[in-house]
Amino acid sequence: MNHNLFALFQSRFPSDRSKPFIETAGGRTYTYAEAEQASGRFAGLLGKLGVQPGDRLAVQVEKSPEAVFLHLASLRLGAVYLPLNTAYRAAEMKHFLSDAEPKVLVCRPEDEAERGALAHDRGVARVLSLDGEGHGSLVEDSAGLDADYPTAETGPDEIAALLYTSGTTGKPKGAMLSHHNLSSNLLTLHRAWGWNSADVLLHALPLFHTHGLFVALGCVLLNGTSMLFLPKFDVGQTLRLLPRATVFMGVPTHYVRLLAHSGLNRDACRTMRLFVSGSAPLLEETFRAFTQRTGHTILERCGMTETCMNMSNPLDGERIAGTVGPPLPGIEARITGTEGKALAVGDTGMLEVRGPNVFKGYWRQAEKTAAEFRDDGFFITGDLARIDERGYVSIVGRAGDMIISGGYNVYPKEVEAVIDALEGVAESAVVGLAHSDFGEAVVAVVRRQEESGGPSEGEIIAAVKRDLANYKVPKRVFFTGELPRNSMGKVQKNVLRESFAKTFSTPPEIQ
Numbered sequence: 405m406n407h408n409l410f411a412l413f414q415s416r417f418p419s420d421r422s423k424p425f426i427e428t429a430g431g432r433t434y435t436y437a438e439a440e441q442a443s444g445r446f447a448g449l450l451g452k453l454g455v456q457p458g459d460r461l462a463v464q465v466e467k468s469p470e471a472v473f474l475h476l477a478s479l480r481l482g483a484v485y486l487p488l489n490t491a492y493r494a495a496e497m498k499h500f501l502s503d504a505e506p507k508v509l510v511c512r513p514e515d516e517a518e519r520g521a522l523a524h525d526r527g528v529a530r531v532l533s534l535d536g537e538g539h540g541s542l543v544e545d546s547a548g549l550d551a552d553y554p555t556a557e558t559g560p561d562e563i564a565a566l567l568y569t570s571g572t573t574g575k576p577k578g579a580m581l582s583h584h585n586l587s588s589n590l591l592t593l594h595r596a597w598g599w600n601s602a603d604v605l606l607h608a609l610p611l612f613h614t615h616g617l618f619v620a621l622g623c624v625l626l627n628g629t630s631m632l633f634l635p636k637f638d639v640g641q642t643l644r645l646l647p648r649a650t651v652f653m654g655v656p657t658h659y660v661r662l663l664a665h666s667g668l669n670r671d672a673c674r675t676m677r678l679f680v681s682g683s684a685p686l687l688e689e690t691f692r693a694f695t696q697r698t699g700h701t702i703l704e705r706c707g708m709t710e711t712c713m714n715m716s717n718p719l720d721g722e723r724i725a726g727t728v729g730p731p732l733p734g735i736e737a738r739i740t741g742t743e744g745k746a747l748a749v750g751d752t753g754m755l756e757v758r759g760p761n762v763f764k765g766y767w768r769q770a771e772k773t774a775a776e777f778r779d780d781g782f783f784i785t786g787d788l789a790r791i792d793e794r795g796y797v798s799i800v801g802r803a804g805d806m807i808i809s810g811g812y813n814v815y816p817k818e819v820e821a822v823i824d825a826l827e828g829v830a831e832s833a834v835v836g837l838a839h840s841d842f843g844e845a846v847v848a849v850v851r852r853q854e855e856s857g858g859p860s861e862g863e864i865i866a867a868v869k870r871d872l873a874n875y876k877v878p879k880r881v882f883f884t885g886e887l888p889r890n891s892m893g894k895v896q897k898n899v900l901r902e903s904f905a906k907t908f909s910t911p912p913e914i915q
């Protein structure tokens with residue numbers, strides 16, 4: 405049996421390949437035949453460029469149907485797909501390209517010169533381009549190639565994708581996801597969420613993270629049906645297309661913004677059967693407001709880059725606000741205290757999970773991988789949680805200082821390193837403060853070497869904007885003469901969160 409994820413997807417394509425797969429916001433439709441042929445041609449080109457099974461394929465491109473076909477091509481080749489957030493700046497890309505050592509990089513045409521130089525300096529054999537409209541050397545150079553590319557035979561534990569997730573030390577680590585990690589989890593989700601032949605997904609998520617690339621796109625591919633495909637989330641476009649969809653997946657910010665628009669009502673949701681939320685905690689007020697407004701109860705689930713999905717509220721059964729539901733079938737969850745001892749039902753501690761969905765480890769980081777697994781194979785998620793008597797899991801916090809802003813993980817150390825390197829800055833502490841749109845917003849508290857001298861708030865924000873992805877940039881920078889520390893000398897970020905929460909004004913109401 406070929407465990408290649410593409411082979412599984414292809415086995416579920418409609419026998420009539422002329423069936424629609426993607427309909428873009430502009431109304432253009434791509435069939436399953438086009439997906440099969442384009443991904444075959446792309447695989448043929450990448451193979452000609454020397455991409456072998458196990459080689460990394462780095463991709464930093466705008467969301468487009470061709471980007472989906474490129475992901476399928478990578479799977480067909482048995483290559484390791486490395487999707488990169490389009491907001492990543494050159495400084496971040498240097499790390500990814502040095503660490504992953506991809507054979508080929510596919511980037512936006514406008515980035516080709518700068519990213520191309522970075523890539524060549526790090527031994528990348530070839531740089532191809534792809535823009536949001538489906539043009540670029542990837543498409544041109546593969547145009548005449550044979551579309552019938554034989555899917556590589558892969559074992560279940562071979563790596564299908566490498567997704568970087570920052571670490572508390574600030575340097576992102578590559579999470580290795582195998583073909584079986586993904587196929588087992590997607591088949592579980594497809595069943596658990598009741599996918600059927602009438603389903604149409606409204607896809608408004610980016611394609612460079614688990615939620616949009618595996619959970620949303622993967623369920624559609626397993627279902628062999630179509631999706632309405634937005635280049636990025638837009639409230640108006642979403643409301644326009646909802647009456648033609650049956651399933652929507654989003655982060656809490658999507659739901660907050662939809663609720664802020666008077667166009668969200670029962671009529672707009674008349675064809676919908678399922679709204680899924682994840683990537684960040686859904687506020688109970690958002691959960692309730694959405695039910696009141698639309699009559700639909702959001703299904704909140706929980707996952708990680710390292711595990712894809714772990715828990716989910718039930719499709720049929722009570723969906724409880726503030727919980728992410730019980731573990732999915734085939735996945736075990738437990739709460740542990742110090743030294744990994746299992747705690748009693750209802751107690752709060754570290755959430756650990758075990759199952760076929762749990763990744764193969766961090767790329768070239770054996771020690772960090774070992775540190776995050778127990779001897780019995782449970783993965784230490786870093787989330788603080790409790791499990792109630794019905795088995796429903798509630799995430800109550802995070803062990804580290806990680807901030808989740810609009811569904812993206814932000815690790816304070818990465819931002820603090822940029823600020824601390826600035827002339828005139830003595831030290832900084834980055835925390836997440838409540839934000840009505842993004843859930844949490846990145847905020848920096850800075851102690852300057854001189855009370856009055858040193859960089860201004862605007863200069864600090866500009867400096868971070870230069871080096872890091874836009875969503876990591878502090879929304880505010882506050883100055884202080886002293887950072888609060890505990891007896892061990894560790895900065896007390898909880899104290900900062902309390903003292904600055906009052907001063908951090910929430911943004912003007914969204915439309």
Ligand code: MCA
Binds near residue numbers: 613683876
């Ligand atoms: C954009 N901005 C943000 C964010 N996104 N600021 C903080 N947090 C964000 N997430 C800022 C930009 O820097 C810019 O500021 C301004 O907002 C407008 O940028 P734009 O790109 O237009 O923003 P947007 O279109 O409003 O995007 C907000 C968004 C987006 C739709 C919530 O962030 C998004 O699509 N989030 C989804 C993330 C996701 O897919 N997460 C799944 C990860 P300025 O103008 O000052 O530069 S997978 C995962 O978490 C696990 C595995 C799981 O369980 O799913």
